[in-house]
Amino acid sequence: LAKTTQPISMDSYEGQEVNITCSHNNIATNDYITWYQQFPSQGPRFIIQGYKTKVTNEVASLFIPADRKSSTLSLPRVSLSDTAVYYCLVGESSGNTGKLIFGQGTTLQVKP
Amino acid sequence: EAQVTQNPRYLITVTGKKLTVTCSQNMNHEYMSWYRQDPGLGLRQIYYSMNVEVTDKGDVPEGYKVSRKEKRNFPLILESPSPNQTSLYFCASSEIPGQGHQPQHFGDGTRLSIL
Numbered sequence: 001l002a003k004t005t006q007p008i009s010m011d012s013y014e015g016q017e018v019n020i021t022c023s024h025n026n027i028a029t030n031d032y033i034t035w036y037q038q039f040p041s042q043g044p045r046f047i048i049q050g051y052k053t054k055v056t057n058e059v060a061s062l063f064i065p066a067d068r069k070s071s072t073l074s075l076p077r078v079s080l081s082d083t084a085v086y087y088c089l090v091g092e093s094s095g096n097t098g099k100l101i102f103g104q105g106t107t108l109q110v111k112p
Numbered sequence: 113e114a115q116v117t118q119n120p121r122y123l124i125t126v127t128g129k130k131l132t133v134t135c136s137q138n139m140n141h142e143y144m145s146w147y148r149q150d151p152g153l154g155l156r157q158i159y160y161s162m163n164v165e166v167t168d169k170g171d172v173p174e175g176y177k178v179s180r181k182e183k184r185n186f187p188l189i190l191e192s193p194s195p196n197q198t199s200l201y202f203c204a205s206s207e208i209p210g211q212g213h214q215p216q217h218f219g220d221g222t223r224l225s226i227l
Binding site: 098 | 116143152153154155156160162168171202213219220
């Protein structure tokens with residue numbers, strides 16, 4: 001399983017775009033990259049997943065370079081309600097394991 | 113409403129007194145998992161289950177037991193709790209891992225304090 005490294009914390013202001021980068025140098029060929037968001041006193045919730053290039057949904061964009069050794073979660077025009085912990089997760093290949101490694105996460109603080 | 117339900121939400125107990133944290137999901141998911149969350153350490157997987165009667169160790173299984181007798185339930189058992197098991201615990205469920213990661217649905221957490 002690929003280990004992930006993220007910044008421990010980030011600060012931003014309302015209306016700015018926030019980019020959180022995750023390093024995963026040992027990513028395997030079949031591994032996907034997934035991001036979760038966790039608010040205080042709640043369990044994490046799925047935000048976005050990708051394999052390569054770029055993925056966009058109503059919440060965020062995920063940029064993955066060709067070598068896939070890193071990925072960047074992009075949150076456009078953040079608001080105070082985006083203050084949360086963001087986890088990068090790498091794994092699994094086709095159904096042969098249920099083991100997941102979440103890592104420490106990045107605490108994003110959005111200021112007014 | 114699709115949900116993962118954990119009970120209790122909060123528990124303060126003493127060293128050595130056996131306890132069980134229940135987890136139930138109503139989405140007919142095959143996969144279930146337990147995590148603990150500690151400051152500075154993020155989420156760490158304790159045990160997971162790919163289906164009924166199939167369980168396996170995560171990264172930090174010592175001191176914990178699980179069982180999966182029914183698809184919807186996945187209790188976490190601490191036979192002899194110790195203070196280092198004081199933590200915030202999350203249960204999660206998903207479709208069986210297949211092509212790509214299946215998004216996990218998490219419960220709201222159980223805060224355990226072992227004195």
